[in-house]
Amino acid sequence: SLYNNRYAGDQVFRITPGNDEEVQVLKKVLSHMKVDFWQPNSVSMIHPNNTVDVHVKHSLTQSLHAHLKQRHIDYRVFISNLQKEIEKQTGHRSTRKRR
């Protein structure tokens, strides 16, 4: 499989902190996790009511779910399995099409 299956089970969270307090909590949580910021580009750019998209390793997804639920911060998972999405994007169809 593509990229040696390294993204299997990884997820992308979309988090919307509603106020300054939630922003501070979110900054603290995400600073201690090795996540990949999709939008904005870094933890320092998180602002109230601006969406934060982060790519989270499969080993950390449960912990982030727990943190966000515990603090009632609004979020949803917009890509539930990154590897599958990657396979869909450039996996089998396009190779066949290209050939």
Next chain:
Amino acid sequence: SESEYDYEVYHPLQEIQSWMFEMNRTHPYLVHMFSIGKSYEGRPLYVLQVGQMGGETVENVTRLFVFRIILKTVFASCQLGKRSRPQKKAVWIDCGVHAREWIGPAFCQWFVKEAINSYKYDSVMRRLLNQLNFYIMPVFNVDGYHFSWTTDRFWRKTRSKNHKFHCRGVDANRNWKVKWCEEGASYHPCDDTYCGPFPESEPEVKAVAKFLRKHKKRVKAYISIHAYAQMLLYPYSYKYAAIPNFDCVESAAHNAVTALYSAYGVKYRYGPASTTLYVSSGSSIDWAYRNGIRYAFAFELRDTGYYGFLLPETLINPTCTETTRAVKAIASGLLKKC
């Protein structure tokens, strides 16, 4: 061959470069391919000049120059006097500054194909290519793009090494010499917004900056293609102030997003990058603006958070179709006075 090339799939770097050679070979009067330097890992930085040639190639320019001198002398003595043709204005478009934003290179290829295919039957495109040159760089960050195909799909930065840290790469959109490494950028080599050891430390950035400096008299617009957010941004990024020609740029942006909307009804937000998105220093549009390019834009293409960087290939066509309308609107604006 060109007719079989599929513009509705993502292509790895090698295929894009082969496609560039093919376009250069098959359209000598509209396309001229050249390199502006090498990347950190030694790959060529190819650019396509797209526009009705009319003696613009180097040999022709030289020949034309000599011919003009003779002609001028002859006509000057006979008072026939005929004004020589002014050099064409130019629009620079770069794609793929950030490696994982694959829709960028797909758009650059799409735009070249559209420009060439519609030159004959679309009067707007014909006028644009007759009066303007487009310098189109399908993959700015060639090393990062290749790495995103082979190893890390979500790589963002270049692939330069840092002697003190194990992390690699600089954010090529934080490496320009304008308010370098201040708000919105990071000094830390492991951060995704790392500004680099010094401005233009990245050979890719240095090569583009050098080209734009060299052609600054002719380049009237700078466009950088990014993803994802569905926005059209213009200076400033590094501060909350209005640019001197705000009215003209704002109206150009308005016209562009209106043209984009006309394709599929997709709404783009537009405005100064600092207020529309966030403050960030060292960006290419601020550098271009400060270096005399009065129209500098950054597109953030689809989507707004459903697929993110993994925009499906089935959306390449509509995304590139609508964005082509926006770019044509910006370029057309250059031919009018504002």
